[in-house]
Amino acid sequence: MTLLFLFIRERLAWLGFFLFIVVMLNVLFMLDIGLNSVSIWYVNSSLFVSFTLFFSWRYVVEVGKLKDFLGNMNSQMDELHKMNLTLSPFQTIYFREMEDIFFVKNSELNQAKVQLQEYADELLAWVHEVKAPLTAINLMLEHVDDVALRQKLEHEWLRLHLLVDQQLHQTRLHSIEKDNYLTAVELKSIVYKEIRALKAWCMEKGIGFEIDTLSGTVMTDGKWLAFIVRQILSNAIKYSPENTEITIFTEIDATGATRLHIQDVGIGILQEDLPRIFQKSYTGTIGRESTQSTGMGLYLANNAAQKIGIRIDVQSKAGEGSLFTLRFPLQNEYTKLKGR
Template sequence: MLIIFLRERLAWIAFYVFIIVIINVLFSLDAGLEGISILYMNVSMVISFMIFLIWRYVVEVRQLKDFLGNVESQLDDVHSKSLALSPFQTAYLTKIEDVFYDKNTELNQAKVQLQEYSDELLAWVHEVKAPLTSINLMLDHIDDLTLRRKLENEWLRLHLLVDQQLHQTRLASIEKDNFMTEIELRTVVYKEIRAMQAWCIEKGIGFDVAELTEAVMTDGKWLAFIIRQILSNAIKYSPANSEVLIFTEIDATGATLLHIKDAGIGIRKEDLPRIFHKSYTGTAGRESAQSTGMGLYLAHNVAQKIGVRITVQSSVGEGSIFTLRFPLQNEYVKLTGR
């Protein structure tokens, strides 16, 4: 703090040294001042200046600490006479208050616009879901099995895109929209497999599912969304007439792991660190018009919010294994206590 103070008052010190030099020159040139001790004069002036600097240092450092430590309270009462501020500090605070007011106004306007956009988007998604449900019911009345399978497949893709947009819009307020409870993994996994039945039939994709008797503490709706994104990727990038393996295990810490293994094209080594980034489609995604780069990004963000950790192992041509690690009891307590 002392160094800062001296640097701030460097002009004072330089001006004082200049005055001392001038006075010493005058004493040396003016014969009428021969009887006055130059040393006495210099010592007196230096001591006086040092006392002045020390006094200003104590006063200004105290003001600076008050200023920095109570900016918010002072901003609320910048014109109050009870504040021990210098005229310059008062001017600074007034300007800061103006800037804060303008920025807060802009921020509030942006928040209102974002909330309005989010509400409109949610309303649109819910409006779209109604005709999608009706179309799904109509598909059962189509006699041509081949045509019906194709339409069901296209309906499923559209449904997944709308569902993805719905959860993306809700992601910002996930803390207000989750309910942690004990969920049986079998129930969630089988429900998501059945939902993708049309797509699996079209590609000849089968599932080899273990017993999945484990129950985990999580949010069922958001867990279903995560599994849906991973399964859709597994089906999308797996070759025809292949299998997706789903099984669980308990790791060394006692946590439940859910593995989803496909026999797809795999993920390049250079793509692995970035597959959870927003809009990143990777090498394989660039070759597919269906890839948006949002599915794994949303799944990863949702997983972080509910305490699930997603990891992936993959190599080109050998498929991928996505693993969901569910939190232990003590980790779950920390999560709900945040």
């Protein structure tokens, strides 16, 4: 029905001209006495029937061509030449113009892709170059005798290290399908390693960890899982008051899936902010009060989690802390993920 209305709108000039001819003939029949013997209704009926048949024929032909043309638009433009498409002279001109536009835009798109890939490669190279002096600085910190000074330097080093690490994974995120490797991973080793990496920050704030029933293995990518846990832990530490505890535990839900819970007693998240915490660069109402908040950590963690089949759920209330839950895929879900 939509195509019929479009066809009628496209042919309004035809309809207008036909009605003009009919009106003119009727006026002539009224003014010319010599035509009184001819039935005006017979002429009008003949004209309307003839025009209706012609209009219907053109509708069937042109709509058929349109459907054929649109149905093949997903093919490459050079392949369309080989197809048996009957185009009108004007349609041929449109088609040639579209070809030229597509060619130019494809060239620009390919050039942009090349430039983006070059930028990503340069950025990755820069990140790897920065990691070398960071490692050297971390080793030198062990020789600082002043404990208070060493702890401050270790905290600042950790902040810089997390920013570089975040940039590294952000650059790699678009090609995670080529980079990930799903295998059996022990949750305890991943969580303990990330806690040790954040030790300096935790000691400075007096943050402790209560770990309960943290056991079992899951099918996932160990490197990307570590990155996801790192982002959630760093958020928990950042927004937790001093001398508090972060609780980490696992459970098996009703579907048989493993869930990893990370719970803090920090400032929490406002209810109006919850639906948007995984959006890029969104810091939220509370995050705007902190100059350290970039809004990228949870965005990158959630994107990486989706690509390796992990679902992140959040329960939080302002002033009462947050509970982040990582749900790992079941065996059949893992098989589907691997077959992508």
